[in-house]
Amino acid sequence: MNTPEAIAARIISVGDELLLGRSSDTNATRIERALAPFAIPVRDILVIADRIDAIAAALERTAPEDLVFLCGGLGSTADDVTRAGLAAWAGVALEHREDIAAALAQRRRRRGLPVLSALAGGDPQALVPAGMTPVANPVGSAPGLVGRLRDRRLIVLPGVPQELEALLPAVLAASERFGALPPARRTVLWRTAQLAEMALANLIEPVRERYADLQWSYWLVEWGVDLFVRGGAAQQPELAAAAQEIDALLGDAVYGRQMMSLPRVVQELMLAQGKTLAVAESCTGGRLGAAITAEPGSSGYFLGGVVSYADAVKSEIAGVDSSTLAAAGAVSGRVAEDMAVGIRRRLGADYALAVTGIAGPGGGTAQKPIGTTWLALAGLDAVWSGCCRYPGDRERNRQLAVAGALDSLRRALTGVPVFPAAGLSWSRPS
Amino acid sequence: MNTPEAIAARIISVGDELLLGRSSDTNATRIERALAPFAIPVRDILVIADRIDAIAAALERTAPEDLVFLCGGLGSTADDVTRAGLAAWAGVALEHREDIAAALAQRRRRRGLPVLSALAGGDPQALVPAGMTPVANPVGSAPGLVGRLRDRRLIVLPGVPQELEALLPAVLAASERFGALPPARRTVLWRTAQLAEMALANLIEPVRERYADLQWSYWLVEWGVDLFVRGGAAQQPELAAAAQEIDALLGDAVYGRQMMSLPRVVQELMLAQGKTLAVAESCTGGRLGAAITAEPGSSGYFLGGVVSYADAVKSEIAGVDSSTLAAAGAVSGRVAEDMAVGIRRRLGADYALAVTGIAGPGGGTAQKPIGTTWLALAGLDAVWSGCCRYPGDRERNRQLAVAGALDSLRRALTGVPVFPAAGLSWSRPS
Numbered sequence: 001m002n003t004p005e006a007i008a009a010r011i012i013s014v015g016d017e018l019l020l021g022r023s024s025d026t027n028a029t030r031i032e033r034a035l036a037p038f039a040i041p042v043r044d045i046l047v048i049a050d051r052i053d054a055i056a057a058a059l060e061r062t063a064p065e066d067l068v069f070l071c072g073g074l075g076s077t078a079d080d081v082t083r084a085g086l087a088a089w090a091g092v093a094l095e096h097r098e099d100i101a102a103a104l105a106q107r108r109r110r111r112g113l114p115v116l117s118a119l120a121g122g123d124p125q126a127l128v129p130a131g132m133t134p135v136a137n138p139v140g141s142a143p144g145l146v147g148r149l150r151d152r153r154l155i156v157l158p159g160v161p162q163e164l165e166a167l168l169p170a171v172l173a174a175s176e177r178f179g180a181l182p183p184a185r186r187t188v189l190w191r192t193a194q195l196a197e198m199a200l201a202n203l204i205e206p207v208r209e210r211y212a213d214l215q216w217s218y219w220l221v222e223w224g225v226d227l228f229v230r231g232g233a234a235q236q237p238e239l240a241a242a243a244q245e246i247d248a249l250l251g252d253a254v255y256g257r258q259m260m261s262l263p264r265v266v267q268e269l270m271l272a273q274g275k276t277l278a279v280a281e282s283c284t285g286g287r288l289g290a291a292i293t294a295e296p297g298s299s300g301y302f303l304g305g306v307v308s309y310a311d312a313v314k315s316e317i318a319g320v321d322s323s324t325l326a327a328a329g330a331v332s333g334r335v336a337e338d339m340a341v342g343i344r345r346r347l348g349a350d351y352a353l354a355v356t357g358i359a360g361p362g363g364g365t366a367q368k369p370i371g372t373t374w375l376a377l378a379g380l381d382a383v384w385s386g387c388c389r390y391p392g393d394r395e396r397n398r399q400l401a402v403a404g405a406l407d408s409l410r411r412a413l414t415g416v417p418v419f420p421a422a423g424l425s426w427s428r429p430s
Numbered sequence: 431m432n433t434p435e436a437i438a439a440r441i442i443s444v445g446d447e448l449l450l451g452r453s454s455d456t457n458a459t460r461i462e463r464a465l466a467p468f469a470i471p472v473r474d475i476l477v478i479a480d481r482i483d484a485i486a487a488a489l490e491r492t493a494p495e496d497l498v499f500l501c502g503g504l505g506s507t508a509d510d511v512t513r514a515g516l517a518a519w520a521g522v523a524l525e526h527r528e529d530i531a532a533a534l535a536q537r538r539r540r541r542g543l544p545v546l547s548a549l550a551g552g553d554p555q556a557l558v559p560a561g562m563t564p565v566a567n568p569v570g571s572a573p574g575l576v577g578r579l580r581d582r583r584l585i586v587l588p589g590v591p592q593e594l595e596a597l598l599p600a601v602l603a604a605s606e607r608f609g610a611l612p613p614a615r616r617t618v619l620w621r622t623a624q625l626a627e628m629a630l631a632n633l634i635e636p637v638r639e640r641y642a643d644l645q646w647s648y649w650l651v652e653w654g655v656d657l658f659v660r661g662g663a664a665q666q667p668e669l670a671a672a673a674q675e676i677d678a679l680l681g682d683a684v685y686g687r688q689m690m691s692l693p694r695v696v697q698e699l700m701l702a703q704g705k706t707l708a709v710a711e712s713c714t715g716g717r718l719g720a721a722i723t724a725e726p727g728s729s730g731y732f733l734g735g736v737v738s739y740a741d742a743v744k745s746e747i748a749g750v751d752s753s754t755l756a757a758a759g760a761v762s763g764r765v766a767e768d769m770a771v772g773i774r775r776r777l778g779a780d781y782a783l784a785v786t787g788i789a790g791p792g793g794g795t796a797q798k799p800i801g802t803t804w805l806a807l808a809g810l811d812a813v814w815s816g817c818c819r820y821p822g823d824r825e826r827n828r829q830l831a832v833a834g835a836l837d838s839l840r841r842a843l844t845g846v847p848v849f850p851a852a853g854l855s856w857s858r859p860s
């Protein structure tokens with residue numbers, strides 16, 4: 001029953017808001033990713049209303065070989081009935097746990113909220129279906145629950161995405177302890193930028209074929225493509241050998257080996273090297289600065305910059321010569337370089353990034369089709385520029401330009417060529 | 431069977447990628463919103479793999495009173511088995527439709543793609559389960575399907591979100607024609623900015639109570655809160671009376687009465703009035719410019735601006751006096767006004783918006799807690815500023831600041847007070 005082959009996960013998401021057009025369920029994706037190291041596939045996801053009968057019916061659909069995730073409806077108001085639904089289905093009592101009630105009361109006092117008294121029935125979040133084990137919630141009030149009822153392995157989680165995400169490692173560890181999960185596989189991760197998914201897949205295909213028994217997966221993220229390779233305890237030599245070959249193939253296209261965003265990687269490098277950054281943005285319109293400043297602590301290295309959407313602003317603030325604009329066109333390597341050099345000097349920054357391109361849907365020509373984007377990086381004694389033809393729509397092209405610009409800075413800071421060789425990446429005219 | 435009371439929708443989303451941690455299902459939310467005018471509740475959402483047996487089992491769970499949405503798996507590759515799964519469950523044949531095949535072939539030729547020949551079995555997207563009616567796809571290749579099989583009302587849609595969204599009105603209209611839907615209710619919409627959801631709810635509560643038979647709903651969107659009120663054919667007088675009272679209560683907090691984003695509303699006003707805009711951003715770090723330029727056509731009025739994340743940039747480019755910065759602090763009405771006036775003059779714009787605030791998680795003080803944000807608008811002969819205390823985390827506070835800035839410009843352009851009165855809105859010190 002406990003072999004990786006036999007287990008499949010079933011996810012049950014409970015929440016009226018998920019059925020009323022108010023929000024989409026993103027928790028299932030979080031659970032799927034957390035299960036990947038255990039090689040447990042997800043069989044289906046069922047989204048239901050906050051109703052005891054709906055919860056019981058959803059649990060009734062599951063089978064003993066399933067690992068059942070029951071998410072949402074663990075709040076402390078009358079419409080939160082997941083604990084009651086689980087207890088009703090399993091035919092067990094809801095037990096009031098003094099230790100949880102005390103921790104919840106302390107948490108409420110710290111936040112200046114009224115404590116739910118025993119007279120009013122106490123805090124419903126202190127109720128635990130008999131036979132389930134609570135797991136403390138590091139960022140919210142409702143504890144997670146793990147255990148086995150009616151021969152099902154159950155994991156119960158709050159629906160608030162941050163709370164679910166924070167609790168996942170602990171509930172999986174607790175489930176491992178009581179034998180509900182196969183041992184986690186070792187995972188090796190590469191985070192790549194400036195590589196199309198298909199280009200990455202083609203590049204590593206010979207290795208994947210040679211080590212087909214390992215578990216291979218890709219995820220497309222905002223900054224590029226993540227590659228995961230996993231293996232069980234007996235596969236450690238193969239995994240190490242494959243990882244070495246992948247390292248050699250991907251080389252400097254890899255910006256990280258752990259779950260850290262590209263802006264965060266750049267921020268850590270900039271802070272460690274004590275450098276400052278300015279930006280000059282045309283087609284991205286501020287999105288590069290927005291991505292950089294989405295990270296707390298970015299004020300430690302980011303000075304600011306200019307959004308030079310109109311050509312006059314490219315001249316007026318970034319110091320691009322109007323004759324250059326006229327001769328080369330706004331979307332050109334010469335203008336991108338001048339924007340970077342100009343804003344770097346203007347703000348007294350160590351580095352400056354510039355982006356100018358045609359995001360679409362309008363503005364494309366035969367010579368400069370939609371997606372044509374010039375990136376430039378200016379440093380103390382050099383300026384680099386490169387051109388890409390991104391394949392997406394306006395939104396995606398702007399996202400790829402932001403990732404490309406950040407990655408070129410990451411490359412400069414780590415001493416590898418600022419613009420990767422053609423062929424590794426999107427098409428690169430000139 | 432056909433009364434609004436009896437109908438409930440069941441949504442079945444088909445797609446391996448939804449179970450592999452690659453993407454979350456957002457189509458269900460789109461369907462829920464499209465069903466709101468018909469007052470049809472969604473009973474549950476089931477997400478399953480691209481497998482004929484899984485599709486047949488999911489359909490088997492439905493009942494004759496259900497309106498069944500089956501989404502995804504309508505592509506033309508071997509793993510797209512939704513048509514086959516539906517035909518297998520219903521026990522009907524898949525019929526090859528020459529008219530669809532011809533339209534698909536023409537579409538492929540226009541795009542320079544090879545036409546799938548009859549020898550290779552033809553285009554699988556031209557196959558229709560007997561008894562279903564195809565509905566042409568305006569933005570993609572796979573047609574939608576509507577019809578009744580085994581006593582179920584069925585609507586089949588492609589899984590690509592843009593295609594599903596584009597097809598929804600047509601499949602609902604086709605379903606109405608064959609009697610599968612109750613008549614749509616008339617909907618009145620108000621899009622509001624700078625109002626917390628609870629403030630909006632409290633404001634309209636007396637009207638909602640008086641017209642409790644109408645259907646009331648709110649949706650929180652990026653720019654603020656949308657209010658929908660709906661009524662059936664017999665309720666038109668009530669709906670009109672309620673709408674008049676809501677109009678009076680919401681007044682100039684409403685930026686739109688149809689589904690158009692706040693940046694788009696601002697863009698249309700600016701283009702119609704032939705005015706230009708510059709921005710100076712501190713805590714939003716470029717996000718205001720990014721929101722403006724996400725709209726195609728924004729170059730018709732948006733010149734650009736400065737991201738003055740560091741105080742030196744506020745002085746150097748936006749022209750804020752360093753003594754003002756020292757005396758008032760970077761997060762102050764005086765600095766916000768000087769940023770707006772400075773960048774407006776610098777770029778020769780008709781209007782300029784400025785934002786400076788404390789987004790969090792660091793930087794809050796007792797006088798200026800996290801969320802404190804000053805917005806300013808400079809015009810030809812006036813400058814306005816206002817302060818808000820946004821209640822969210824870094825991400826949400828930056829989003830609210832962008833919406834607040836855009837809304838203040840919208841208000842100026844429509845001749846109402848640039849900053850709304852306190853009480854309508856977030857807390858507004860000073």
